[in-house]
Amino acid sequence: MADSSASLETTGNAPSPEGGARSSGSSGVAAVARKVFSIEELGTALALAALVAFIGAFHGDFLQSDVLLSTVRTAGFVAIAAYGMVFLLAMTEIDLSVGGIYAVSIILAAKWMSSMDPYLAALLAIGVASLMGAANGVLASLFRIPVLIVSLGTFSMYRGLVTVISDGKPVENIPIDTSYFTQLGNDWLGFPVVGWFVIGIGIVLTIVFTKTRFGAMVRAVGSNHRAAEFSGIPAGRIRIYALMLTGGLCGLAGVLSLAYFQGADPTIGVGFELQVIAAAIIGGTAVTGGSGTVPGALLGALIVAVINSGLIFFSVNSNWTNFVTGAVIILAVGTDALVRRRRAERALRVSV
Amino acid sequence: MFVASDITKNYGGVRALQDVSLEIHPGEVHALLGANGAGKSTLVKILVGAEQPTHGTLTLNGEEVSFSDVGEAAAQGIAIVSQELNLFPDFDVLHNLFMLHEPLRGGTLVDRSKMRKLAKPVVDLVGLHVNLDRKLGSLRLGEQQLVEIARALLNDPKILILDEPTSALQAGETQRLLKVVRSLRDRGVGIVYVSHFLEDVFEIADTISVFRNGRAVVQRRPRQEMTISGAVSEMLGEAQTRKIRDVNVSDGASEQVNTEPLRIEGLSVDYALESFDLTAKPGEVVGLAGLEGSGVQAVFDVVFGKKSADGGTVTLPDGRRTPTSIPRAVRAGIAYVPADRANYGVMIEKTIYENVCLVSGGPLRRMGLVLRKRQMVANAQKWGAALGVKMTSASSRVNELSGGNQQKVVFAKWLEADPRVVLLDDPSRGVDVGAKVEMHAIIAEMAASGRIVIYTSSDLEEMADICDRVVVLFQGRGVGELAGDDLSEHRLLEAINTGSVAAPAAV
Numbered sequence: 001m002a003d004s005s006a007s008l009e010t011t012g013n014a015p016s017p018e019g020g021a022r023s024s025g026s027s028g029v030a031a032v033a034r035k036v037f038s039i040e041e042l043g044t045a046l047a048l049a050a051l052v053a054f055i056g057a058f059h060g061d062f063l064q065s066d067v068l069l070s071t072v073r074t075a076g077f078v079a080i081a082a083y084g085m086v087f088l089l090a091m092t093e094i095d096l097s098v099g100g101i102y103a104v105s106i107i108l109a110a111k112w113m114s115s116m117d118p119y120l121a122a123l124l125a126i127g128v129a130s131l132m133g134a135a136n137g138v139l140a141s142l143f144r145i146p147v148l149i150v151s152l153g154t155f156s157m158y159r160g161l162v163t164v165i166s167d168g169k170p171v172e173n174i175p176i177d178t179s180y181f182t183q184l185g186n187d188w189l190g191f192p193v194v195g196w197f198v199i200g201i202g203i204v205l206t207i208v209f210t211k212t213r214f215g216a217m218v219r220a221v222g223s224n225h226r227a228a229e230f231s232g233i234p235a236g237r238i239r240i241y242a243l244m245l246t247g248g249l250c251g252l253a254g255v256l257s258l259a260y261f262q263g264a265d266p267t268i269g270v271g272f273e274l275q276v277i278a279a280a281i282i283g284g285t286a287v288t289g290g291s292g293t294v295p296g297a298l299l300g301a302l303i304v305a306v307i308n309s310g311l312i313f314f315s316v317n318s319n320w321t322n323f324v325t326g327a328v329i330i331l332a333v334g335t336d337a338l339v340r341r342r343r344a345e346r347a348l349r350v351s352v
Numbered sequence: 353m354f355v356a357s358d359i360t361k362n363y364g365g366v367r368a369l370q371d372v373s374l375e376i377h378p379g380e381v382h383a384l385l386g387a388n389g390a391g392k393s394t395l396v397k398i399l400v401g402a403e404q405p406t407h408g409t410l411t412l413n414g415e416e417v418s419f420s421d422v423g424e425a426a427a428q429g430i431a432i433v434s435q436e437l438n439l440f441p442d443f444d445v446l447h448n449l450f451m452l453h454e455p456l457r458g459g460t461l462v463d464r465s466k467m468r469k470l471a472k473p474v475v476d477l478v479g480l481h482v483n484l485d486r487k488l489g490s491l492r493l494g495e496q497q498l499v500e501i502a503r504a505l506l507n508d509p510k511i512l513i514l515d516e517p518t519s520a521l522q523a524g525e526t527q528r529l530l531k532v533v534r535s536l537r538d539r540g541v542g543i544v545y546v547s548h549f550l551e552d553v554f555e556i557a558d559t560i561s562v563f564r565n566g567r568a569v570v571q572r573r574p575r576q577e578m579t580i581s582g583a584v585s586e587m588l589g590e591a592q593t594r595k596i597r598d599v600n601v602s603d604g605a606s607e608q609v610n611t612e613p614l615r616i617e618g619l620s621v622d623y624a625l626e627s628f629d630l631t632a633k634p635g636e637v638v639g640l641a642g643l644e645g646s647g648v649q650a651v652f653d654v655v656f657g658k659k660s661a662d663g664g665t666v667t668l669p670d671g672r673r674t675p676t677s678i679p680r681a682v683r684a685g686i687a688y689v690p691a692d693r694a695n696y697g698v699m700i701e702k703t704i705y706e707n708v709c710l711v712s713g714g715p716l717r718r719m720g721l722v723l724r725k726r727q728m729v730a731n732a733q734k735w736g737a738a739l740g741v742k743m744t745s746a747s748s749r750v751n752e753l754s755g756g757n758q759q760k761v762v763f764a765k766w767l768e769a770d771p772r773v774v775l776l777d778d779p780s781r782g783v784d785v786g787a788k789v790e791m792h793a794i795i796a797e798m799a800a801s802g803r804i805v806i807y808t809s810s811d812l813e814e815m816a817d818i819c820d821r822v823v824v825l826f827q828g829r830g831v832g833e834l835a836g837d838d839l840s841e842h843r844l845l846e847a848i849n850t851g852s853v854a855a856p857a858a859v
Contacts, residue, residue, distance in 0.1 A: 211462050213452070216443075223443060224438070226438070227437070231423075290443075
């Protein structure tokens with residue numbers, strides 16, 4: 001479909017009324033169909049459905065609602081943080097410290113909850129988490145080094161903070177009978193509360209990413225850094241905002257997981273960053289920058305979670321989890337790169 | 353009226369512009385001409401706020417102004433369409449047109465239907481017939497150029513600066529653009545038109561200024577008072593006939609590297625080169641001359657295995673076909689001295705001997721598994737002496753050397769690999785005059801030993817000096833060849849700009 005329309009519009013200098021008409025507005029069945037089939041997330045969604053069906057075909061138990069819901073819950077914590085990672089990848093940046101921020105916010109919130117209102121403690125923890133994210137951006141701008149390198153350092157620092165704050169022991173005296181834990185850690189209308197957060201925030205961030213000037217600037221920096229600067233986009237500031245957003249989302253994921261697990265162990269969130277980055281990338285956000293998909297990150301997080309629980313259903317030793325997640329990343333990124341290259345070659349050929 | 357007065361710009365110790373003044377009148381197309389490095393681009397950057405002058409002032413409608421960035425100039429109605437496209441390949445065409453100026457709905461959401469409405473007249477004006485929802489990256493370069501132009505027009509500029517706007521356009525599109533420029537002029541926009549395409553310039557310009565070595569040698573002279581050939585003379589200035597090609601080409605020396613020629617037949621690369629033929633005999637220094645986008649780079653890329661050909665063949669002197677990768681090209685005996693020396697020519701932080709001995713097709717192959725440092729140093733010293741590299745020792749780092757000596761290291765590296773074909777891409781860029789002369793001698797010696805030398809340079813005078821003949825490329829085609837008495841800087845400059853090697857009519 002794309003091919004035929006493209007060839008119509010590139011008839012050199014001959015005036016082409018069709019091209020003009022098409023560009024001025026799209027309506028009708030064809031336009032709707034084009035919209036549906038051009039949804040980038042479709043492939044990811046199909047892959048997820050195939051995975052669920054595959055596991056379900058061998059182990060019917062997997063399709064039970066409580067199993068599926070617990071998979072959604074696991075995926076939810078990752079997805080919230082992965083939304084932020086989409087913004088960063090679109091700027092060709094990666095934040096490795098997300099696992100550290102996630103853990104710090106859990107430990108801090110748990111500590112504070114023993115002496116203050118749990119909701120207030122959670123909000124404060126989210127605030128600290130955003131500041132930790134912003135710190136990555138400030139350091140990166142200050143020393144003019146990539147966020148990847150900065151966060152390699154802060155990753156270790158933040159994990160170190162977790163040990164220091166918790167003194168290496170699980171946090172005690174968590175008020176688990178307050179409404180914070182009985183409500184937020186539970187279901188609402190038969191669906192995990194974290195799941196509602198994932199959906200709501202997902203919608204908001206999709207709009208921010210695709211329809212606001214901030215989102216456009218984020219993508220513009222990743223698309224052509226030099227042109228972005230030439231156009232007057234304050235790339236450094238935008239990057240700090242994006243990192244702050246990611247930090248805040250990690251904090252939110254942290255306090256929600258605290259509500260569910262009702263405990264704060266200093267080893268919590270080890271390997272979280274791998275899952276978050278994997279979710280964003282598997283979801284279809286390219287590391288080459290310039291574009292990304294927030295809903296894709298959710299699908300990616302679900303794929304990671306489904307694979308992890310699938311391994312349990314197939315009685316594969318859980319030691320293989322990381323190995324498999326890594327393999328899936330390579331598979332996803334590899335196919336994506338192949339498809340992109342094929343598409344680019346075709347577009348080039350068509351356009352002459 | 354926009355006036356730049358007595359502008360001087362220094363980059364470190366280098367003076368790019370000296371006391372240049374320029375007037376841009378509303379309703380006038382003012383063309384800027386000059387060879388590479390004459391200062392046009394620097395002046396343009398100052399006009400749009402991308403650079404700040406060292407001395408001098410800008411006056412807009414009688415008031416002195418200074419711009420600290422492009423945005424500030426744009427706010428005053430000064431727009432630029434630059435040669436390097438400042439566009440975003442991952443965004444669709446529509447959004448590219450409005451980047452940072454998107455109309456918003458409710459103060460937050462980008463209003464695409466309003467964008468579409470606003471874009472329509474401008475898009476029609478420039479003749480951009482593509483679906484505005486297509487990703488910019490999927491457009492042809494010429495179409496992208498039109499997007500850039502449309503984007504500049506959307507801000508309703510009072511002053512429009514076009515820096516090589518037609519370099520990526522096809523002939524029909526160029527005519528269309530010239531028409532747009534005329535209609536803008538008639539609406540009272542002041543236009544600065546910078547181009548290498550002299551025929552376009554003489555078709556569109558009302559007034560012409562010519563730059564040479566950072567000075568304006570012709571100031572806003574009416575076009576009717578100038579000729580193409582006269583403009584070229586002004587661009588070149590004095591000293592255009594001097595020749596230094598008297599390096600002895602010792603014929604039939606010891607052993608000739610090649611006996612067969614390098615044959616390029618019907619070579620085509622999509623969007624860059626169309627059925628290009630060239631036969632270069634052993635011992636010949638063949639020049640390829642052409643503007644950016646003329647296809648010269650494509651020839652180099654294919655012969656060195658960087659790009660694959662979409663048609664035609666390259667037959668190497670040993671009878672082998674087009675190399676399909678750079679390692680294969682190197683093993684087949686092709687050497688490449690790149691223009692971007694710091695990035696592609698040398699490993700600037702490494703020692704001289706490491707640089708000289710690291711070509712994988714050559715010396716490394718003969719050294720077995722373990723590198724022998726002593727032998728590498730000895731080799732590097734040998735070449736250093738042969739080429740006259742001024743170095744304290746072969747173990748010095750390359751970044752301690754001057755530009756000219758760095759380039760000699762690049763030559764040494766390739767000579768060590770004993771190449772059959774040597775590709776030289778602007779080898780004397782950033783090299784001082786003394787080193788240049790020595791380099792010419794090296795090139796002549798390489799040819800004398802039966803190597804085939806293919807050469808291109810932005811310095812046309814040098815090209816006329818050291819090449820036996822020069823093939824001229826224009827918009828992807830070979831358009832002819834200059835040799836003997838016809839081979840002069842003047843004729844070359846005219847040929848690459850007009851696409852014709854015919855002798856100019858007697859003036």
